[in-house]
Amino acid sequence: MHHIMMKTLLAASSLALLFAVPALATQTTPSELAPLHDTSPVITLVEGSERRDISRAEIESLPLHEIELRHFEGPEGRFAGVWLDEFLAAQELDTAERLRFIAHDDYTIFLTPEDRREKRYLLVTRLDAEPLTLNEFGPTLLVVPADAEAVEAGKESMTRWIWSIREIQTR
Template sequence: MVQNMRRHIHILAVMVVIIGAIAACGGGSSAASYETVTAASIKSGDAIPAPTGDVIITMLGDLNVTNSGDTLELDMPTLEGFGLVKYTVNDPWLNAENTYTGVLISDLRKALGASSSATSLLFTALDDYQVDISLEDVEKWPILLATRNNGEYMDIENSGPTRVIFPYDAFPEIDRVSYKDLWIWNIKSVEVR
């Protein structure tokens, strides 16, 4: 009887260790996958100023915050005012490890007052290439609207001034094949749909 009880306690202890290990490995916080560079100076509900510099991206569609008619135009300082984070990832287009800095698209969505009925963001590049990224993915992973690569601002010739980056290395469940074409760059507009 005592030996049977010890066996049950041993099995229970092993199960607790296994469950703890599984919990530690799975579904980790996305915040652990990036480093905050600067805190947001523009938060949800704040008025967003009209650009004083070159407009680098125009937000349109189902949003509650505008600064130019029914759109929201952003210059670089305003875009980066939503807070900057960075992470390192193996870029599938450059075939190299790069550290990207930019705004979490989930934070940008909240600050824009995107409608609760919206389901996706349609990104359009300067060459009119378009990708549609689901808001489910935006909330699930720390997808970046990058403004810098390896600490340097990106010009148009180097995929700038903004590009979308997926955190492949921190989230192996992101299918590299299906998501590769969503790494859009030279973005001119984002439509909340």
């Protein structure tokens, strides 16, 4: 009897694994991607009257991290980029009272240091190892990896996710 129950349990487990929908991971991991050497400007930093163009090579001079996720607007795969706080520190913008992110379509979000302490933001430059283009939500986009599943399920706001970022202003 015990043998029959074990066979039934194993068969049910195998069947469940066969039909299980693979969940996308929400953990970021260090990336093994080599940094790109593209020096074309992809984002402009504005601090007072000073404007600085930043390239993908400058962004990716920091350690890259990856996460497998499905963006609520459709793209899914391995998103790679740098932690926003590390990028801001490298650009000496980490003490700004407020940051304004502006997309190519003029959509805007604001982040404070408190926002960045609450959640970690990933400044994404690639999808499935390829550089993001303007047609693919690039050249940079901002995601909150810890919120990926909740945003997709409609349980968390997506208003802090911004793509096609053209400018970051300090306030």
